[in-house]
Amino acid sequence: MLRLPRFQYVRPSSLREAVSALADCGPQAMPVAGGTDVYPKMKRRQFLPRYLVSLQGVPELKGIRGDERAGLVIGAGCTLTEVASHPVVRRFYPGLAKAIESISTPVLRNMGTIGGNLCLDTRCNYYDQTLPWRAALGWCMKAPDPGGWPMAPEAAPAENQVPCRVAPGSPRCWAVASSDGAPALMALGAQARLVGPRGERVVPVGELYRDDGMFFLEKSQAELVAEVLLPPADGTRSTYWKLRRRGAFDFPVLGVAVALSLDTDGRVAWARLAVTGVASRPLLMDEAARLLVGQKPSPELVEAVAQAVYLPVRPLDNTDFAHYYRKRMAGVYVRRALQELLGPAAAA
Numbered sequence: 001m002l003r004l005p006r007f008q009y010v011r012p013s014s015l016r017e018a019v020s021a022l023a024d025c026g027p028q029a030m031p032v033a034g035g036t037d038v039y040p041k042m043k044r045r046q047f048l049p050r051y052l053v054s055l056q057g058v059p060e061l062k063g064i065r066g067d068e069r070a071g072l073v074i075g076a077g078c079t080l081t082e083v084a085s086h087p088v089v090r091r092f093y094p095g096l097a098k099a100i101e102s103i104s105t106p107v108l109r110n111m112g113t114i115g116g117n118l119c120l121d122t123r124c125n126y127y128d129q130t131l132p133w134r135a136a137l138g139w140c141m142k143a144p145d146p147g148g149w150p151m152a153p154e155a156a157p158a159e160n161q162v163p164c165r166v167a168p169g170s171p172r173c174w175a176v177a178s179s180d181g182a183p184a185l186m187a188l189g190a191q192a193r194l195v196g197p198r199g200e201r202v203v204p205v206g207e208l209y210r211d212d213g214m215f216f217l218e219k220s221q222a223e224l225v226a227e228v229l230l231p232p233a234d235g236t237r238s239t240y241w242k243l244r245r246r247g248a249f250d251f252p253v254l255g256v257a258v259a260l261s262l263d264t265d266g267r268v269a270w271a272r273l274a275v276t277g278v279a280s281r282p283l284l285m286d287e288a289a290r291l292l293v294g295q296k297p298s299p300e301l302v303e304a305v306a307q308a309v310y311l312p313v314r315p316l317d318n319t320d321f322a323h324y325y326r327k328r329m330a331g332v333y334v335r336r337a338l339q340e341l342l343g344p345a346a347a348a
């Protein structure tokens with residue numbers, strides 16, 4: 001049985017207290033929301049925080065406000081079940097509901113939160129293993145001997161002695177972005193409100209991420225995601241297609257999110273495509289989306305967009321399924337997602 005290491009549990013009762021606790025405890029502290037990623041990782045000694053700052057008792061992170069006309073404000077502490085079962089999300093942002101319902105299992109969705117999902121650690125076959133497995137291999141850059149934790153950018157050694165096992169000569173880690181919620185929110189044009197010791201800021205969800213498997217979040221250690229802001233639905237159609245080995249429980253090894261709307265003439269007014277599972281950050285496929293704008297749906301258009309996603313994505317061989325298969329499936333899933341949203345005119 002894997003056991004949790006020792007740690008101190010800090011239970012703030014407001015957002016301000018939570019941010020202060022994280023700032024005061026420094027890089028040895030981590031926030032924990034539902035704990036569905038944090039606790040298993042602590043058991044495997046991938047995370048070894050001395051302090052866990054619980055977000056469970058922070059009222060500012062709860063609740064969903066707004067409607068489809070004004071847009072929705074979703075507290076980062078809302079569970080995945082709360083978000084996916086919200087009537088406005090289900091009816092007007094179905095791509096988000098579909099993405100979230102694909103996460104893990106009902107029990108974990110009852111605990112896991114949307115904020116935790118956005119800040120979910122990147123994944124790799126060489127990293128998501130038990131301590132003895134990693135020790136036998138001789139560690140890797142993202143998960144060196146656990147004595148080296150925390151691996152905050154400022155704490156990381158200038159010359160990392162432990163190589164990457166996927167790309168041994170590489171100076172960086174290639175672990176893979178694996179949140180299903182992130183690409184769905186990016187396609188919908190959602191923003192995140194962050195609160196930290198220096199105040200607050202609002203950024204597009206896509207700007208939360210860096211292309212680095214180790215330091216994959218563009219935020220400071222004491223900054224918290226407080227809210228997710230969804231724009232007005234305004235005729236938006238959205239969907240999410242996820243590749244995984246089993247129909248439940250598995251993380252995405254490819255996720256394709258598409259959102260778009262049609263004008264009165266039946267042409268695509270705007271479109272956004274986001275892909276996850278193929279890089280260390282979820283990717284917005286702007287060029288592919290541009291091909292759609294102003295066009296009437298047709299099989300040729302769908303094929304051109306599928307190619308514009310398939311060609312640039314370069315998954316590495318560090319998750320389930322062969323990387324060349326995942327690359328091919330990126331094109332296939334874009335095709336299927338567009339056919340779902342655009343109807344018979346887009347079918348081959």
Ligand SMILES: Cc1cc2nc3c(=O)[nH]c(=O)nc-3n(C[C@H](O)[C@H](O)[C@H](O)COP(=O)(O)OP(=O)(O)OC[C@H]3O[C@@H](n4cnc5c(N)ncnc54)[C@H](O)[C@@H]3O)c2cc1C
Pocket residue numbers: 030031032033034035036037038039040055076077080102103104105108111112113114115116117118119120121178179180181223224225226249250251252
């Ligand atoms: C078996 C299994 C299968 C899974 N399958 C999937 C899947 O298919 N798709 C998927 O996307 N996820 C999956 N997950 C991961 C996880 O359950 C979800 O991503 C969940 O939403 C994480 O939320 P949480 O509240 O439990 O996060 P936690 O575990 O509490 O935290 C996750 C990370 O986010 C940070 N954090 C939490 N809240 C905040 C906040 N408000 N601001 C800043 N940082 C924060 C934590 O410090 C930690 O680094 C799976 C997990 C398990 C155990």
Ligand code: SF4
Pocket residue numbers: 123124125126127140141142143163164165166167172173174175213318
């Ligand atoms: S990509 Fe390399 S450094 Fe990153 S987790 Fe995998 S083996 Fe480790």
